[in-house]
Amino acid sequence: MNHWNDLLVLILIVSAIYMLIYFGYLGFTRYVKNKRINKKYIALIYKIRLFYKPIAWIVVIGGFVALDPLTHGFIILLVAGFVFKQLGNYVSGLFIRSSPLLAVDTVVKAGKMRGRINRIGSLGLVLITDQGERWVWYNSFDHTGFTLISNHTNVQQRALYLKSELSKEKLQNLIFDHPILVLGKPIILKALQNENTYLLHYTLVKGAQHEDFINFLQDHEVLINSTEKFDS
Structure with a gap:
């Protein structure tokens, strides 16, 4: 990669692929609502969509560094140092969010904490506990372990x-x-x-x-x- 135009083309390509996956997931989900199709296919497309996003970012960042390995590489390392904790939460969240049981209203138990999922974010969960709403980082689950209990299937x-x-x-x-x-x-x-x-x-x-x-x-x-x- 030698020019900024090459990076722009790369961004457009990975963005177009993501949009295809995103709209394909939405369309397929609506299609199977009235069809008896195994839900594992929906889960598979969801996982592809979930993990494609960080892969796309890595590809784009790789293209950015390739334009000027020394300067751009230093910039990426500097930015990564500032957002290291958030990156750790995001990576942990990828594997947790890929669980078919993770959904709004699922009960989560982690250590002494127990709550019902109210919102699912890229970096953590909002739980409804006895003490009210609580934000929980995905990293905290790696340290305490957790249990997901589906309200629908037990x-x-x-x-x-x-x-x-x-x-x-x-x-x-x-x-x-x-x-x-x-x-x-x-x-x-x-x-x-x-x-x-x-x-x-x-x-x-x-x-x-x-x-x-x-x-x-x-x-x-x-x-x-x-x-x-x-x-x-």
């Missing part, structure tokens, strides 16, 4: 911290061996900075007991915690 999605000597692949295989998890629902196992420590997002089948899954993991010498700080 299905639960939970977040749990694990510590195990098993490799990530073997731990994933162990998790998928348990029948308590909902097939077809997203199960995310994320390696953390602390050695052998992972953050697990999973969905329970209707009527299943969370404690059964915890006991299953503990029987296989997997440590369980509600935060990433395990006792030494």
Whole structure:
């Protein structure tokens, strides 16, 4: 990329693709309202739309840096330093917002806090709690873990911290061996900075007991915690 006109063309291309995805999602959602089509296709298009936006920004920023790697690269690093916390919230929010259970009126439990989702933002959630409305950053869920409870299906999605000597692949295989998890629902196992420590997002089948899954993991010498700080 050698000229500003090239960057403008790049912006127009990624914007046009996003608009196609956006209107395609709206059109498909309206179409299936009166059709018996599996909702997983709607969820798939929603995830594509959700994750395409940051990818588009990365592409545009890459094109901007390519015009003048030294100067523009320094500018991007400077801006990133000022908005680092917001970027962390946004990235955490991408994975939380991709959950099919995350919707207005879903009940959220995180640590001692419990509330009903009133609004979903790019950086956090507005919850209705016993003390009134409360803004919660997505980053806070990474530190405390959380549970999503759908008011319509009573299905639960939970977040749990694990510590195990098993490799990530073997731990994933162990998790998928348990029948308590909902097939077809997203199960995310994320390696953390602390050695052998992972953050697990999973969905329970209707009527299943969370404690059964915890006991299953503990029987296989997997440590369980509600935060990433395990006792030494």
